[in-house]
Amino acid sequence: MIDIERLADWLDESGLPGKGEPIEHRHVSGGAQNEIYEIRRGDLHGALRIPPPTAPAARDQGILREWRIIEALNGTDVPHTEALAVCTDPGVLGRTFYVMGFVDGWSPMDPGGWPAPFDTDLSARAGLALRMTEGIALLSRVDWRAKGLGDLGRPDGFHERQVDRWSGYLARVKSRELPGFDVAAEWLRAHRPLDYVPGLMHGDYQFANVMFRHGAPARLAAIVDWEMGTVGDPKLDLAWMLRGWPEDTSEPEAADASYVDLTGMPSRAALIAHYAEVSGRQVDDMDYYDVLAQWKLAIVLEQGFQRAGDNPRLRAFGPMVLDLMRSAAELAGTTRYAG
Template structure:
């Protein structure tokens, strides 16, 4: 629950006055990591993002991290929520929080089927895919050093740390055998990208973490949920997107991540070509990023499965982990990539 009086005082002191009336605060969504509230106050229309009281203290650092990235994106071509104000004084609401501009759009994670015109017009639907991949292509071009984000990540040794870090993580959480882990990890240690140009990356890029403007043609309104953002290899974002993207998207193409109907979408090859065209980066080494993305996804989801208890959603991660890890190993074995 947000303390309206304290928030009002802070809004006034920060200059987010609107018409000076008490703000209307509406809970939008939230869980164990963050909560989001809509704020309306005259011409001020924003969204407040804050960790819940029971979240670990590290989430305050995560909130500040998100804020720094969104603030750095001001003046770039990357669609993002406007950064309005941040508060690190925990005497205000008990946790670090920020206020961003409210994004008027829709998210694929919140709809049961593509809204019109994207439901009936497959040509229009293709634009959703191209806009998705163009978002991270534009993100990869941001001059992170000029934006003062030198301390956001450690780009040196990024790929070597990926394998070491997530192997150690997996060893801590696993309580069963997951076939394919060792094979995929060994392949990743034996290979590397053709080139590596450090850049700003989202870290969990997918349809669930973008918003589109209403109506057609497709236009990305904002990339959201920046808690995994860092300076590393932006092409891992691309690998995250295409690791399960089908080459053939004709009728019956099925879904990606269990929530997106891929029928009529551009092929995997076409998506990669669009990324390369917009970003200026080559994509001839995508086998490496595909293996890494599938392997890492399995490792991340295994933690959720191991702590599932009676949570049906987390229980469903179990077979997904086994499938993704085996796909990583099989893809590595069948790949002719020699990088």
């Protein structure tokens, strides 16, 4: 729980609305990395994001990283939570935290599946995927240098580092062979994108990390959860979003192709074309990003599987890793892309 009296004093000093008024708050969500509280005080309606007391000390720097990104997005056309204030003094609540505007919307991770009208109106549901695609297309156009994010990542040599970085990551957790790993890794070493235009990227872009406005038509309310945000290659966000996306979403398997029901969504090709139109980037080399995204995700999930113990959710990653790595190797072996 947060210390409301200390928070009130800090809010007063920060010049946010509602000075001197009582604070209403509720715990919205939380885990090992971050907790979120809804805050109401006079005209202030915000969300406070803070690491739990047990989180590693490095999470304070992660919170500052997130803050820098959402603050940089203020004034842009990227749907995001408004950056309101940040606190780096551990004497206030014990950890670094920030307050952002509260988003009046819904998450695809809310229980019960798609809300009305997206549960039955497939034409309306298609708009969800289009708006989500536009979110990262607009993000890729942000002038990250002008926004003071020149030191956020290491854009130079981004692709040259990927195989060594993630191979080393896997070596630290590896306890079994992953068929296809070497094939995909060597293909990635031998190939590069047709062009590489550094840009701001989310790093874990998927339905789980966006919120939509209530009702139709579909409107993206905010991109959220910026823990993996960096300056790199934005097209990797698109490939990450489209992992396992079926080309024909009218087929029955579209309902089970992802953790959400993709029935009625635009095809993979249509979303790639839409991204190209909005972002202004060429997409002829998407096979490269598809291989990288599937190979990288397999490694990330392997870490979870290796520490699963009796956790059924993490143990389920085991066969998923094998499928992803096999798919990455197969795509590397059949792609016509020759970059």
